[in-house]
Amino acid sequence: MVVEVRGGVEVMEGNQPRVEVNVLLLGAHSVGKSALTVRFLTRRFIGEYGDIESVYSRVDRIDAQDVCFNVWDSPYTQDDGKSLSLPDKQLQWADGIVLVYSICDRRSFHVVRQQLQLIRRSRKPSSVPVVVVGNKLDLHCHRSVSSEEGRLLALSQHCGFYEVSAAETYEDVLLVFQRLVHLIRESRALRKSSAGVRRIVRSVSAVFGKKRGE
Numbered sequence: 551m552v553v554e555v556r557g558g559v560e561v562m563e564g565n566q567p568r569v570e571v572n573v574l575l576l577g578a579h580s581v582g583k584s585a586l587t588v589r590f591l592t593r594r595f596i597g598e599y600g601d602i603e604s605v606y607s608r609v610d611r612i613d614a615q616d617v618c619f620n621v622w623d624s625p626y627t628q629d630d631g632k633s634l635s636l637p638d639k640q641l642q643w644a645d646g647i648v649l650v651y652s653i654c655d656r657r658s659f660h661v662v663r664q665q666l667q668l669i670r671r672s673r674k675p676s677s678v679p680v681v682v683v684g685n686k687l688d689l690h691c692h693r694s695v696s697s698e699e700g701r702l703l704a705l706s707q708h709c710g711f712y713e714v715s716a717a718e719t720y721e722d723v724l725l726v727f728q729r730l731v732h733l734i735r736e737s738r739a740l741r742k743s744s745a746g747v748r749r750i751v752r753s754v755s756a757v758f759g760k761k762r763g764e
């Protein structure tokens with residue numbers, strides 16, 4: 551039996567439960583969004599990446615469960631001086647977001663800060679899980695954003711935080727995606743339990759409302 555349900559919902563494939571998660575990569579031009587995507591999907595760093603916008607998929611085993619990642623990598627297109635915006639379609643699609651800046655590019659850190667504000671203000675529940683990633687760690691001698699700044703920004707907005715080098719390591723990149731899955735699971739469990747509490751409150755008020763009216 552194969553049941554296909556999109557949007558981070560648990561599905562059955564054979565007798566195995568499988569989770570499908572939609573991951574959106576955002577960040578300024580040339581910070582390494584495609585490099586991180588390709589590293590995660592193929593374990594490789596190929597150096598040059600085109601401007602193709604696409605959703606890629608990969609199944610991984612995390613905590614004894616198959617997780618199907620759908621990764622949306624799109625080139626940054628807002629270097630035209632207009633105020634920053636994020637396509638609603640992308641935000642509604644995403645179960646979790648990876649926000650990427652380059653540790654050598656201060657401007658890209660400001661872009662991430664702005665994008666984070668837009669995400670938190672968007673119509674999607676403000677709790678959409680986010681991992682902030684400082685990429686190009688191999689170029690640390692040219693660093694212009696300190697680890698503390700990155701970590702503080704992430705902490706202040708309840709995000710995960712990693713510094714990685716897509717050029718040098720696969721394992722750290724994998725950690726980013728695994729952490730996002732954990733955050734997505736936590737947020738889903740929280741939503742489920744608060745929906746449960748709301749149901750109990752509604753039942754209790756229905757009973758007591760009736761009694762008062764009798």
Ligand SMILES: Nc1nc2c(ncn2[C@@H]2O[C@H](COP(=O)(O)OP(=O)(O)OP(=O)(O)O)[C@@H](O)[C@H]2O)c(=O)[nH]1
Nearest residue numbers: 579580581582583584585597625626686715716717
């Ligand atoms: N040294 C170093 N270079 C990197 C790293 N990650 C990416 N690059 C390089 O940075 C450049 C841009 O990488 P991309 O992955 O195309 O960046 P992007 O964020 O997808 O860029 P846009 O699609 O234009 O928005 C390429 O030349 C990559 O080889 C890294 O970890 N270290």
